[in-house]
Amino acid sequence: MNKRSFLKSLGLGVMGLPLIGKSDALATVNLLAPILKGSVLKAGDTIGIITPASALGNEETITTTKEVLQYFGFKVKEGKYIRERYGNLAGTDDQRLADLHDMFADKSVQGILCIRGGSGASRLLGRIDYDLIARNPKVLLGYSDITALIMALYAKIGLVTFHGPVGASTWSNFVAKTFTDQFIDNKLVxxxxxxxxxxxxxxxxxxxxxxxxxxxxxxxxxxxxxxxxxxxxxxxxxxxxxxxxxxxxxxxxxxxxxxxxxxxxxxxxxxxxxxxxxxxxxxxxxxxxxxxxxxxxxxxxxxxxxxxxxxxxxxxxxxxxxxxxxxxxxxxxxxxxxxxxxxxxxxx
CATH class of the missing domain: 3.50.30.60 (LD-carboxypeptidase A C-terminal domain-like)
Structure with missing residues (x-):
């Protein structure tokens, strides 16, 4: 059951809430709503790759990330700003936020893989369009600095995200199996x-x-x-x-x-x-x-x-x-x- 179905099932119940601001009302509903989940992935799906934290060191990281996803049978869509640099960050806050929003809004993208962590993801939290993401729940995978997004998305809208390898990680057979078990087979491991x-x-x-x-x-x-x-x-x-x-x-x-x-x-x-x-x-x-x-x-x-x-x-x-x-x-x-x-x- 996704958030949209749940809100519909509430019917006039939400209308009975006190007259409070939109954000407060949504927060009240989120306390009651079940968690949001993305969809199982399959060969031929498109995975978006983004850099919401630190800048990449070289083009090869993008190349190997794409090769990893192609190994699983996915198509790849690059974030517009993944090659940008603003100090140690992968572009300005506006650029990194735009890539995050674009990938969630894009109906042709079924999942999102962060290419690396580093630092800087926390700078985005106050400006994320959480309603946009709640309307388009999908897989988001990363760790390290991506923890900021993982925590915020669950805190704000109850989205299940995934703590695991980034594109720049070493994709061993062990990691590949856990990826398949989770995202393609949706196993209870x-x-x-x-x-x-x-x-x-x-x-x-x-x-x-x-x-x-x-x-x-x-x-x-x-x-x-x-x-x-x-x-x-x-x-x-x-x-x-x-x-x-x-x-x-x-x-x-x-x-x-x-x-x-x-x-x-x-x-x-x-x-x-x-x-x-x-x-x-x-x-x-x-x-x-x-x-x-x-x-x-x-x-x-x-x-x-x-x-x-x-x-x-x-x-x-x-x-x-x-x-x-x-x-x-x-x-x-x-x-x-x-x-x-x-x-x-x-x-x-």
């Missing part, structure tokens, strides 16, 4: 870390660590820690009540990671969640000086006292082989086994 002992008698790579044992169900929300902590206090974070929060990070020292977890705690977010998954903290080495907390200590200080099912080490984040997670759907998480099981299809 269960994600767990790869088991690969190699020549060793025990597994050393991609191990999970249980923080608090248990199994829990809830809506899956999350993304990059820096982006989510940076949106605290804004209208672009969703309600985390009864959610399972997943986080990942890159190139941040432990003291900065600690500061961001403190922000989530002080903002009341950690008290609302039912479960927690931490992915990879890539290149998060301590800085020189008097020493530093390590990630295990940070998670022990902020997550352990919550007493909720939780684990770390999931293959989520700035790594080659990563889970592809639909944000906003109901899942079951097992903190002892380190699994995330989809209980609800993410596409229609």
């Amino acid at each position: 269960t994600f767990s870390n790869p088991v690969n002992k190699g020549e060793s008698i025990v597994q050393y790579k991609d191990r999970i660590s249980t923080i608090n044992p248990g199994i829990v169900e809830g809506k899956l929300l999350g993304g990059n820690l820096t982006l989510i902590s940076g949106l605290c206090g804004s209208p672009y974070l969703p309600d985390f009540k009864d959610s399972i929060l997943f986080l990942e990070e890159i190139n941040e020292s432990p003291e900065k990671v600690d500061r961001m977890f403190c922000q989530l705690m002080n903002a009341g977010i950690l008290k609302q969640i039912k479960g927690f998954v931490f992915g990879k903290c890539t290149d998060c080495s301590p800085s020189a000086g008097y020493g530093s907390l390590n990630l295990d200590q940070i998670l022990r200080d902020y997550i352990k006292p919550l007493g909720i099912p939780s684990y770390s080490g999931a293959v989520i984040g700035h790594i080659d082989n990563q889970f592809l997670l639909p944000v906003g759907v109901k899942v079951r998480m097992d903190a002892d086994k380190g699994t995330i099981e989809f209980l609800e299809k993410a596409l229609v």
